[in-house]
Amino acid sequence: MSEKNRQGKRTAREKLAAEREKQKSRDQRRRALIVGATVVCVLGLAAVIGVVAANAGKDDGGDAAGPVVAPSGAQGKDSLAIPVGKESAKSTLTIWEDFRCPACKGFELAYRDTVHELTESGRLKVEYHLATIIDGNMRGTGSRTSANAAACAQDAGKFTPYHDVLYDNQPSETDDAFADEDKLLDLAGKVDGLDTTLFQECVKNGKHNSWVEKSNKAFQSGGFSGTPTVLLDGKNIYQDQSMTPAKLKQMVEDANK
Template identity: 40%
Template sequence: MSQANRVGKQNARERVLAEKIARQRAERRRKQLTIGGVVVLVVAVAGGVGIAVSAAKHNSTPYAAPAAAVIDPQAKSSKATGIHIGSNDAPVKMNVFEDFRCPVCQEVETAVEPTYRQYVEAGKLQITYHPARVIDSHDNGSGSLNGANAAACAQDQGDFLQLHDLLYANQPNEQTDPWADRSAVLKIADEIPALKSSPGFQSCVTGGTHNGWVQSNADNFNKLGLPGTPTVFIDGQQLSFTQTSADAVLQYFQGQLDAAFKKDGGKAGTPTTLPTAPTSAPSSGASSSGASSSAGAPSSSGAPSSSGSPSGTPTGTSSSTGSTPTSSKS
């Protein structure tokens, strides 16, 4: 064999090996990323790509739970880390571990929120929310903390759900952290007249009154070993959002609710009147991936993850540094 042939075959083998290694590295990157020394798992959520990371760990701050916070058996904590909506006698219980900066949370919320509101108002469903700060650990930020604290401050005023919806409607791009400036969060909250005119709410947000409560949720999130946000349980069973479209997510979610309601006897509890979902919101700071009102249609941008992981996102979902949804029964 001539020298040229040997060199040619060697180069071909090297190219094959290099391509194989590149594929392996891409697969490893798809499944596991390391961000700031923290192992981050990539999970498929509604056909998109989310990143499950440990919730941010910071020095403890004074713990002050918001009004009517509840101890949630699903959270396996003696602290009142949850916020309820819906009647206590509703047969189906859902638990949601979420992050207001998590794009996958926003996409799933957009797909299912109108439906779960109907179930809550009909007395069929009670939801317990646990706002955590997962994205903060990705970029060493504080926007998730500030958003969750503001939601807890709104709970003190009886406006949790309205601000909950507005925060998702105005979710910033995951690659930025404008909510690190609390005035950006207050600007969103100003869309709710009762909060705009409340000195108590304003001082609660600017002073970080419930930061310790949010951090307690983050610490408990890590302790539970949850895969990421959103994590959703219905009657203690974790949901698996692996569908490829928003319609499929909704169909799966509604099927799980209906099955749980039937299993629980099919008898509704006390009806609940929820506040009307906000119809307007400031556009500044909103996600460039086209975040929309939680009652509207999901984004179809398929924006790539800030971590550089592959998007491959079908219509109605987007990739993100967020994590998978979960909900459960108390």
């Protein structure tokens, strides 16, 4: 074989080797792109799953997770009413309220003494229904957290005094101070015998949160215009511009004759 032929074959082999090396590099790049794309897809899918999981327990009302546990002695449809007063009373005052609601505090301070007098004398029964509309309007969780604490106080037989303490210490409407469980526990110290380990656990664990959410849904579906909604034997007396504590007392006394 001539030198020229040998040189030609060597050049061909070198070209073939070079082409194989180029093909090998292309294959490596292709595999790298496939792996990279797969990782991106997996990460993207994980991100989507994460978002879905994060939103799965949320809705516009911020529903609490867990079983609906009504407070001790709750009555009425779905056990959503906390009763105060004697069952034998001839008049029933139904109150829908929110512990963050300034108008609820206004009603409470104006009518509290009269309502206490009538319930303690056996002439009036009050059914309290708890709502969380301020949480929805102003954002936050103070309405629900304080309502849960009030339900915990009901478990301990201390609903009425703790109810009064919450209104006496109500923060401004835009201040979500009642979302702080420690604040609610501090206020429990103002009620004799309430600040117990059981009460603390009930508040911190949100034992009645789902019950509060169910109560709020009942309020929303009830066609009420806002809190407080106050019904005396089914009649909305809060909308009565002439209503006074004295008039309420007279109406109850007339019903008891």
